[in-house]
Amino acid sequence: MCSIIGYYGDGLAAPILVKGLKRMEYRGYDSVGVATETGNEISVKKGVGKVSEVNNALHLDAMLGNVGIGHTRWATHGNVTDANAHPHPSSSGKIAIVHNGIIDNYGELKSDLEKRGYVFKSQTDSEVIANLLQFNFDEVHDIKSAMMRTVSKLKGHYAFVAMFQNGTLAAARYHEPLIVGIGKNGYFMSSDVLGFIEKTDDAIYLDNGELVVLDQVGIHIFNFEGIPVKHQITKVSKEFADVYKGDYAHFTLKEISEQPETVIQAGEKSKAAIDSVTDVLKHAKNIYITGSGTSYNAALVAKYLWQKYAKIKAEPIISSEVFFAPDTIEPNSILVAVSQSGESADVLEAVNIAKKSNSKILAIVNTLTSSLAQESSLVIGMNCGPEIGVAATKSFTAQLSIIYKITEKLCDGCIKLDSRKISESIAKILEDHSKIKEIAKELREISDIYILGRGVHYPIAAESALKLKELTYIHAEGIPGGELKHGPLALMDSSVYVIIINPNDFTYNDTLTSAREIKARGAKIIGISDKPSDVYDHWIEIPAIDEALYPLIEIIPIQLLAYYAAIEKDTDPDYPRNLAKSVTVK
Numbered sequence: 001m002c003s004i005i006g007y008y009g010d011g012l013a014a015p016i017l018v019k020g021l022k023r024m025e026y027r028g029y030d031s032v033g034v035a036t037e038t039g040n041e042i043s044v045k046k047g048v049g050k051v052s053e054v055n056n057a058l059h060l061d062a063m064l065g066n067v068g069i070g071h072t073r074w075a076t077h078g079n080v081t082d083a084n085a086h087p088h089p090s091s092s093g094k095i096a097i098v099h100n101g102i103i104d105n106y107g108e109l110k111s112d113l114e115k116r117g118y119v120f121k122s123q124t125d126s127e128v129i130a131n132l133l134q135f136n137f138d139e140v141h142d143i144k145s146a147m148m149r150t151v152s153k154l155k156g157h158y159a160f161v162a163m164f165q166n167g168t169l170a171a172a173r174y175h176e177p178l179i180v181g182i183g184k185n186g187y188f189m190s191s192d193v194l195g196f197i198e199k200t201d202d203a204i205y206l207d208n209g210e211l212v213v214l215d216q217v218g219i220h221i222f223n224f225e226g227i228p229v230k231h232q233i234t235k236v237s238k239e240f241a242d243v244y245k246g247d248y249a250h251f252t253l254k255e256i257s258e259q260p261e262t263v264i265q266a267g268e269k270s271k272a273a274i275d276s277v278t279d280v281l282k283h284a285k286n287i288y289i290t291g292s293g294t295s296y297n298a299a300l301v302a303k304y305l306w307q308k309y310a311k312i313k314a315e316p317i318i319s320s321e322v323f324f325a326p327d328t329i330e331p332n333s334i335l336v337a338v339s340q341s342g343e344s345a346d347v348l349e350a351v352n353i354a355k356k357s358n359s360k361i362l363a364i365v366n367t368l369t370s371s372l373a374q375e376s377s378l379v380i381g382m383n384c385g386p387e388i389g390v391a392a393t394k395s396f397t398a399q400l401s402i403i404y405k406i407t408e409k410l411c412d413g414c415i416k417l418d419s420r421k422i423s424e425s426i427a428k429i430l431e432d433h434s435k436i437k438e439i440a441k442e443l444r445e446i447s448d449i450y451i452l453g454r455g456v457h458y459p460i461a462a463e464s465a466l467k468l469k470e471l472t473y474i475h476a477e478g479i480p481g482g483e484l485k486h487g488p489l490a491l492m493d494s495s496v497y498v499i500i501i502n503p504n505d506f507t508y509n510d511t512l513t514s515a516r517e518i519k520a521r522g523a524k525i526i527g528i529s530d531k532p533s534d535v536y537d538h539w540i541e542i543p544a545i546d547e548a549l550y551p552l553i554e555i556i557p558i559q560l561l562a563y564y565a566a567i568e569k570d571t572d573p574d575y576p577r578n579l580a581k582s583v584t585v586k
């Protein structure tokens with residue numbers, strides 16, 4: 001999603017803003033812009049492309065001024081054009097804003113302002129904030145009151161930072177993240193601590209419904225009714241600063257390669273929370289487990305494991321579906337919410353709905369300062385470090401590791417998660433990429449790929465399809481093995497590739513039979529297994545491990561395959577088109 005950033009201090013604002021935007025580019029990235037203030041004048045530069053491209057073309061970082069705002073956009077309202085990029089100045093150019101979120105009632109606000117003579121230059125919902133704020137400021141001549149009047153009219157989810165002609169910054173948060181950074185020589189306002197972590201690790205996490213005014217006197221925080229609010233300063237973990245690719249060509253490859261360590265670290269700092277969660281689950285009447293994208297696939301694995309090994313039922317629900325079937329969640333239940341970012345709007349909405357019916361929220365989350373962590377009564381930290389590549393990789397295996405740890409406790413040790421052994425097995429798969437690179441070349445021209453798995457391997461097939469879609473733009477579909485004959489078999493011919501997830505466990509023989517049925521129709525077979533077979537055109541070997549634990553390792557070769565196929569297709573694996581790492585709008 002979009003990132004917003006503001007700086008007010010002694011340094012030159014533009015280079016600081018551009019650097020901050022680069023670090024947050026993972027949130028959204030179709031266009032970029034910066035506005036600064038010098039001598040009571042606001043200048044704006046913006047354009048379509050990545051931060052470095054737009055910066056090279058427009059020299060954003062050479063803009064003058066000690067106050068500024070910046071933005072990376074992921075289009076929701078209006079095409080990807082220079083005019084729709086942020087910052088948006090008001091009609092008079094005396095205020096400029098950057099915005100993350102959606103203003104639901106922008107249509108009526110816009111026509112009202114147009115009637116009053118305000119001119120709109122973009123198709124965005126965001127521009128209405130600039131003009132509404134200008135209208136209110138011209139009425140009351142006071143920044144705080146103008147902000148209060150403005151937020152009282154806005155409907156939707158938003159965080160925005162406004163820069164006034166006199167160099168004052170003002171910001172508001174309502175269901176989109178906004179964090180204040182307090183540096184020695186300046187203040188920051190940013191969607192993510194990554195926006196300012198190089199400059200300071202002192203942060204204030206604003207709550208929903210709060211306003212900030214930053215001027216020569218200092219920083220003032222109010223609620224939407226104008227009452228001053230006091231906040232603790234939080235020390236942000238320095239590990240967030242570790243967002244460089246190092247020697248890796250892409251963040252995605254770096255993050256795939258970190259998994260031998262991250263599966264060990266997962267949940268390590270949350271041992272007490274894992275115990276408490278297990279206890280709560282053992283005594284719960286109804287358990288639901290929710291997430292979006294990859295996190296939902298991890299939720300599906302939890303359903304299989306808890307049912308099979310602990311005889312505990314958990315109903316998985318796709319977070320974005322909860323709103324449309326809110327009664328699915330019985331009152332006084334437990335909702336386990338899984339999310340890397342802890343900021344996915346769909347997950348937060350599901351949590352909100354569950355809380356209204358008095359359910360307890362348990363979170364498995366990577367970002368411990370996120371909205372989800374704040375909304376939950378028990379929080380297990382994935383502890384896998386920042387994940388920048390849009391396609392989730394190390395966060396998925398961290399989620400699975402935690403789910404396994406909970407399973408182990410739920411079933412009183414009937415399965416054992418030997419993290420060291422898992423780590424070694426993953427390291428073994430990662431040792432040599434050459435075979436996977438060769439197979440990736442064959443995927444360059446294909447348009448359809450299917451992934452088959454039975455039982456607990458079906459969620460891994462679904463996650464594999466998601467990785468292939470996100471990174472290669474090839475149509476990919478995960479199929480529960482037995483469903484093949486109920487439809488998908490009609491699609492099998494020599495143009496198709498099928499990945500068979502077939503470790504040597506109780507699903508092995510049935511899945512091998514499916515592979516033979518597919519092969520008979522001419523499709524090419526890639527087998528992921530610890531056991532070779534003549535049916536595979538390509539065999540990707542995984543180490544033999546305890547049969548309960550295969551899901552933790554069998555996804556690794558498919559992550560690599562998706563990565564290398566993206567390289568073959570010359571797509572950007574870190575920033576797939578049209579996608580964002582953290583989808584903070586509905």
Ligand code: G6P
Pocket residue numbers: 292293294295338339340341342343344347390391392579580581582583
């Ligand atoms: C977006 C990302 C996916 C991710 C999903 C859930 O759609 O592109 O990669 O799996 O959000 O994100 P979360 O942070 O809630 O796990």
